[in-house]
Amino acid sequence: MFRLFSSNMAFFTHQIQRSFSSSVVRNVVIKNVTIIGGGQMGAGIAQVAASTGHSVTLVDMTDDILKKAMKGIQGSLRRVVKKKFSDDPESGDDFIQKVMQNVSTTTNPAAAVTTSDLVVEAIVENMKIKQDLFGFLDKMAPEHTIFASNTSSLPISDMASATSRPDRCGGLHFFNPVPMMKLVEVVATSSTSPETSESLLNFTKALGKTPVCCKDTPGFIVNRLLVPYMMEALRLHERGHGSKEDIDIAMKLGAGYPMGPFELSDYVGLDTIKFITDGWREKEPDNPLFAPSDLLNKLVAEGKLGKKSLEGFYKYNK
Ligand SMILES: C[C@H](O)CC(=O)SCCNC(=O)CCNC(=O)[C@H](O)C(C)(C)COP(=O)(O)OP(=O)(O)OC[C@H]1O[C@@H](n2cnc3c(N)ncnc32)[C@H](O)[C@@H]1OP(=O)(O)O
Numbered sequence: 001m002f003r004l005f006s007s008n009m010a011f012f013t014h015q016i017q018r019s020f021s022s023s024v025v026r027n028v029v030i031k032n033v034t035i036i037g038g039g040q041m042g043a044g045i046a047q048v049a050a051s052t053g054h055s056v057t058l059v060d061m062t063d064d065i066l067k068k069a070m071k072g073i074q075g076s077l078r079r080v081v082k083k084k085f086s087d088d089p090e091s092g093d094d095f096i097q098k099v100m101q102n103v104s105t106t107t108n109p110a111a112a113v114t115t116s117d118l119v120v121e122a123i124v125e126n127m128k129i130k131q132d133l134f135g136f137l138d139k140m141a142p143e144h145t146i147f148a149s150n151t152s153s154l155p156i157s158d159m160a161s162a163t164s165r166p167d168r169c170g171g172l173h174f175f176n177p178v179p180m181m182k183l184v185e186v187v188a189t190s191s192t193s194p195e196t197s198e199s200l201l202n203f204t205k206a207l208g209k210t211p212v213c214c215k216d217t218p219g220f221i222v223n224r225l226l227v228p229y230m231m232e233a234l235r236l237h238e239r240g241h242g243s244k245e246d247i248d249i250a251m252k253l254g255a256g257y258p259m260g261p262f263e264l265s266d267y268v269g270l271d272t273i274k275f276i277t278d279g280w281r282e283k284e285p286d287n288p289l290f291a292p293s294d295l296l297n298k299l300v301a302e303g304k305l306g307k308k309s310l311e312g313f314y315k316y317n318k
Pocket residue numbers: 076077079080083151152174175176177178179180181223226258259264268272
């Protein structure tokens with residue numbers, strides 16, 4: 001009798017746990033966010049999430065990188081409050097202080113995800129490294145945690161396949177500079193659950209951004225159009241058909257772009273542009289849109305990665 005009772009209890013407890021965990025999974029209200037990678041994108045995402053009241057943990061490989069990221073966030077916030085609190089600088093200072101208090105940093109990703117509702121990875125554009133990270137974090141994060149990638153070009157489904165939660169994986173593709181750019185591409189794979197997509201869409205709206213829904217196709221919407229354009233500008237220059245300065249002026253004044261293609265490539269990072277096109281070319285070697293550029297390869301080999309290394313197509317001051 002007791003055995004029957006206890007086995008029934010075990011059954012009911014199991015059912016309650018299942019329905020509880022599935023309802024948690026269904027309704028993820030994102031409050032605690034872990035961002036992995038404190039480079040230009042990760043720091044920007046952390047800033048925007050913290051500015052909108054989320055509790056953010058920023059993870060990178062060394063304390064020095066994290067210190068630099070926090071300094072960058074503070075600098076960017078100063079630019080934001082200069083506008084937002086132009087006639088009340090004291091409130092601006094308070095705002096910065098509150099936002100900075102919403103961000104903590106660590107070099108320990110396992111500890112960072114234990115209370116996380118959402119993990120956003122913004123590390124190097126390399127599938128193996130991203131898969132290793134997702135596979136590792138999958139074992140550490142709670143069941144309800146959603147994993148999102150900020151990848152520019154890699155299949156989200158391949159990253160999701162490294163986890164036991166493909167239904168809770170998706171893409172959140174932000175644009176550089178994150179505090180200024182209004183768009184976020186929300187990417188669903190064939191395994192992403194509608195509940196996960198909804199949570200991600202609600203999160204982007206809570207950040208004050210405008211989301212668009214994308215399929216898990218190379219470059220989603222923006223990069224599938226923008227990257228071939230930047231590469232064609234490079235090849236046009238390599239053919240001797242225009243100086244980089246003239247091409248930049250032409251696209252700004254003739255097409256209304258805020259930056260020319262060389263300025264924008266430097267801004268994005270030449271290593272990132274190369275990672276993107278090399279990856280696409282591997283899959284479609286004959287597609288002329290993904291043809292390589294000797295000049296891009298040379299600059300990256302020399303460590304001239306654009307604005308972040310103070311030299312790319314152009315030189316920059318610190
Ligand atoms: C490859 C990836 O996967 C996808 C991508 O991200 S592709 C890249 C997408 N990004 C773009 O296309 C960016 C194109 N460039 C731009 O929109 C603009 O040049 C820009 C917003 C970056 C800068 O604007 P611009 O007018 O040229 O320069 P600037 O005067 O310095 O800045 C304009 C305002 O933005 C603010 N701003 C610029 N960067 C900022 C930052 N990082 N943080 C906070 N504020 C910033 C400035 O404070 C300034 O404010 P103000 O109008 O009150 O003075």
